[in-house]
Amino acid sequence: MAKFHPDLQMLTEFTAGTLSLAQSACVSMHLTYCTKCQEISEAQTAMAASLFEDLEPVSVSDSQLDIVMSRLDEDAPLTYPKESKGAQSSTPAILQRLMQGDFSDLTWKKITSSLRISYLTTGDPYYEFALYHIKAGGVIPEHNHRGSEMTLVLEGGFSDSDGTYHAGDFLFREAGDVHSPAALADEDCICLAVLDAPLKFTRMRHRWMNPFLQLKAS
Amino acid sequence: NLESGRRTDEWSQCLRSIAKHRDRSAFARFFKQFAPLIKAFALSGSTLSANHADELVQEVMLKVWQKADGFNPDKASASTWVYTIARNCRTDLYRRLQKFDTPLSADDVSLDQDGEEPAVMLHQRRTRDRIRSMMDTLPADQAHILAKVYMEGKSHSEVASELDLPLGTVKSRVRLAIQKLQIQMED
Ligand SMILES: [Zn+2]
Ligand SMILES: [Zn+2]
Secondary structure (H helix, E strand, O other): OOOOOOOHHHHHHHHOOOOOHHHHHHHHHHHHHHHHHHHHHHHHHHHHHHHHHHOOOOOOOOHHHHHHHHHOOOOOOOOOOOOOOOOOOOOOOHHHHHHOOOOOOOOOOOOHHHHHHHHEOOOOOOOOOEEEOOOOEEOOOOOEEEOOOOEEEEEEEEEEEEEEEOOOOEEEEEEOEEEEOOOOOOOOOOEEEEEOEEEEEHHHHHHHHHHOOOOOOO | HHHHHHHHHHHHHHHHHHHHOOHHHHHHHHHHHHHHHHHHHHHHHHOOOHHHHHHHHHHHHHHHHHHHOOOOOOOOHHHHHHHHHHHHHHHHHHHHHOOOOOOHHHHHHOOOOOOOOOOHHHHHHHHHHHHHHHHHHHOHHHHHHHHHHHHHOOOOHHHHHOOOHHHHHHHHHHHHHHOOOOOOOOO
């Protein structure tokens, strides 16, 4: 059970459908690990539905009904079950869809001896959506954030000065926060990071990396 | 109250007829009830044109017809079910208008309400009934913010600047409303 959660504002904007696409995909994946946030989001949906019922109706012309009636025989779009079945189902379905395979099928870009990054395409032009692979015991060099960073732990875990995070845990860093996360000693860590501006490494000896970390939103 | 209980039942039954018997007259009744609410929802953010609002009404109602099969009255009321379809379609429409080219629809990303465990369903139903009965007791300033967030689809910071309030005030009003509705929450 996850111990670190999106705050109420984020959960509210997620439920209202107003969070950016890449960020909502990340929050949605947290919910697959977290019944507590699921319950809050469900209750918020009930609240929203009650507001919806009480809206002042706006008249719709009969011709609109005719148009819809004439389209009822169209084929419904194909849908796929969201929950994948089978051995690899610990990976959230959204991610499986975006990766079109598993972690080993991705193209990983080596950043340091212990950090590799794979960029995924969500179609959200404002946010970068990437998987970070940190080797067991490896450290991501100290960096600060020029924008926000949302992180969801998928496998293994990592820690920083504020705590230790395991699969399902969700973190949000604001612009200006500085930290230096380290993977747990016994297991590689894979996490999802959603950024609205590239990281900036603060220590001189890591500065050369910054050009590699131009924001890759797509 | 009793009356809203009956009303809810009527529309749930209507959806069942649509699903089971492909009943077009039931669909027309459902349309007359919900299309004006969907249109109001489409226009409430005041960023969609009347044409786009009509497009949204058509799209949502077509989905009602196509997905009626998946409606489970034990999990959601008819209006909650329609609301989530409308919300997701509106989000997708916004993204289409912004020319997002994405493999993910709002449906893919939204909370999957497919949990089948009876305990969860009972819990959801109780929560839903309690929330319905308590919405009218919310103070006006809280209800106003909720309407902007959920119906107009505005972010907290957009609401704050529109109403000329500090962001913290918007957040705390949402929080107070949710606490008042006794949604279990800690943080
Ligand atoms: Zn959570
Ligand atoms: Zn960071």
